[in-house]
Amino acid sequence: MLTTDRYVKIMQLLEEKQSIKIQDAMEVTKASESTIRRDLTDLESQGKLVRIHGGATVLERKLQECSVKEKSTKNLQEKIKIAQVAANLVHEGDCLFLDAGTTTLQMIPYLKEKEVVVVTNGLSHVEALMQNGISTYLTGGYMKEKTGALVGVQAVQSIHHYRFDKCFLGANGFHVKLGYTTPDPEEAMVKKTAANHALQTYVLADQSKKSKISFAKVLDLQEATLITEELPQDEIKRFTKETSVKVAEQ
Amino acid sequence: MLTTDRYVKIMQLLEEKQSIKIQDAMEVTKASESTIRRDLTDLESQGKLVRIHGGATVLERKLQECSVKEKSTKNLQEKIKIAQVAANLVHEGDCLFLDAGTTTLQMIPYLKEKEVVVVTNGLSHVEALMQNGISTYLTGGYMKEKTGALVGVQAVQSIHHYRFDKCFLGANGFHVKLGYTTPDPEEAMVKKTAANHALQTYVLADQSKKSKISFAKVLDLQEATLITEELPQDEIKRFTKETSVKVAEQ
DNA sequence: TTTATTTTGGTTGATTTTGATTGATTTTGA
DNA sequence: TCAAAATCAATCAAAATCAACCAAAATAAA
Structure with missing residues (x-):
């Protein structure tokens, strides 16, 4: 045949x-x-x-099904640990940007008590934030069905109207030499813009993402802090030459 | 499996x-x-x-939505009829604005085949639109938990970046002398801005909303078409002095 | 025809998913 | 309150599925 x-x-x-x-x-x-x-x-x-x-x-099979499936199951425990560490950095009254993605999504339950204001470009984040009674702003933009993220010029534009105390980004990969990477150029633009409007930027990535690159757009984040699980000591040293690292304790 | x-x-x-x-x-x-x-x-x-x-x-939000659904079942059939009439006005390739609200929400299934692009400020609209495979943009803004609508200056701002072929608004009330009314000034601003960026504006309102005003902000829409159910002939005449009316057939 | 190239199907060990079992935790009902 | 029952998270081994490889078959090019 x-x-x-x-x-x-x-x-x-x-x-x-x-x-x-x-x-x-x-x-x-x-x-x-x-x-x-x-x-x-x-x-x-x-x-x-x-x-x-x-x-x-099929590509679009109702909303019930989840395209984020594999990503979320495998490293959920690590994600939660990292999310807790990240949430602990948040102070009462902070204005935050939460990037779309499963790791930052895990932060939300831990923000409940902190009286923060959150701006996000993640659709599922909105629902979780409202469930936890958190004051929420959404960026505008084109709705990417696969990831549930708002992207495009409209998303970037709308971020210009905000200033954040802290910006929490997910990364698809991180690499000692290249820095942070993400596969979608449109999402990369949103991440970068948010970082530029924040006093402090944190990148959340679990170990599975170390040195993973594939077809990635490099995220040029100068002064971001990486939050990840335990890394071998020498790797941390190498990585911290260019950026700081926070390690989620086991 | x-x-x-x-x-x-x-x-x-x-x-x-x-x-x-x-x-x-x-x-x-x-x-x-x-x-x-x-x-x-x-x-x-x-x-x-x-x-x-x-x-x-199920999620708490969905539960709420369901109770809202039950509340609105009373006029659901009317809403659907009106929504069908409205959807029939849409042409292949149109760029639409869909206002948050249950009546415009009912339009979405009928837009499935039309290859349209939709901009909306309604959270539940996004999910429905994606389920029907419709290309979707979201306005930015503050998330009003009660109605699931994006509002505020950010929402208004983001609408300035679009132009619509047709704009479909829900109204809380309509009145022969006062015109259209809506209780929330913030939502009113969004509606008005969307209308100003559209070639043609339609207001969807079922009979239950006739002459209902309460604490309403008057929507000053000059050239909008009202889409509603059958009205007594003389009322239509009076109403059409200022604006046009489309009647959903029983 | 003969010779490359592509496509195919089977095999390998690695990875993922699954169902059963464990002891810990929570709920139930006295 | 306590103890029994139900439910839980964690672990493990078996089953299913996977990517990678290789040689045979089919196809294309010479």
Whole structure:
């Protein structure tokens, strides 16, 4: 069977069932597991579907389903630890910027008692903030469905109207030489703008993100503090040549 | 079963029953207790539900929304009719402003096929728009918890960056002499600004709002079209002296 | 035809997910 | 209050799935 015919069959099946297992695709196409695996990877890189463990799903499958799935489960405990450390830096009455992303999201329960004002570009953050009775402003902008983040010129523009005591950013990766990285240039712009309007900037990243780069936009943050889990002592030293590091205790 | 399929089933069950026990989710998904436990933890970290001892419940905000929903069921049918009429005015490729509020919210399902771009200041609108795969921009601003609307100078400011083909507003009341009214001055500012940036403005209001004023801020909309249900012919005549009226057929 | 190149399917060990079990914690009911 | 029952987080081994590799088959180029 022609490769493209397989693609068509897979996409038809996916459209019908919303999510498919590798086995389903094997039956329909009579191809081997390896081939289906490759096909799904290809189709994902074309932006036609999203790979998940065991198969694939359509891109926009209601809000119920979560595109942030894998990211959030694996390192949740680390994220929470880091978020606690970050939240402890917040003072009564501070005006904060909270970047969209799962790590900063974990900070919110710990901000409940602090009477802060929060500006965010994360959709799920708004809901969590309101649940905790926190005074909330939203940046404007284009709604990125996949991450639930507001981005674009409108988001950047709207941040210009604020000044923050502290700015908390999530990073997709951090690297001794390159600094912080994030895959989406639009989100990078928002992060950078927020950092520029804050007295102090913190970057939250768990160990899994160390030295991970892939197709990343480098975030040029001069005076940000990295908050992460325990790092080998020598690595901390190397990293702190350029920026300061806060370590979340185990 | 695929992880995401389990997530969907759990969320469906939860939406239906508002709160579920681990056992319920086990039956529906045929998965083990451990797996369900992990799923609930994941879904909570994504802000999709709240874990409680023994199971999970829907978010507090959703509960509130539901009670709001029940409140509004009284006029829901009217709202839907009006929303359909309004949605029919929308053309392929239009750029729309959708005001926060339950009536404009009902328009969204009918916009699905039209390839429009929507700007809104309503939080619940965003979710509905994304569910329907509609390209969405959010105004910035302060998040009013009670109504889920973005308001304030930031909201007004951000609207200045857009131009709309059509602007759809909800009104709290309309009156032959006074025109449209709305109780919150901040929301009124947003409405008025949006109208000023639109080629055509429509006000959606069901009969229950006729001549209702209370402590209302008058909305000075010169060239807006009122969309409402059937009105006595003479009232329409009087009303149309100053503005045009579209009547939703029974 | 023969020779490259691509595609395929099977195999490998690594990783992730799962379900069962543990002892700790919380809730229940007396 | 206490103790039994239920639920919990943490851990572990088995099962499922994964990416990476390689050789055979299919295709394209010479």
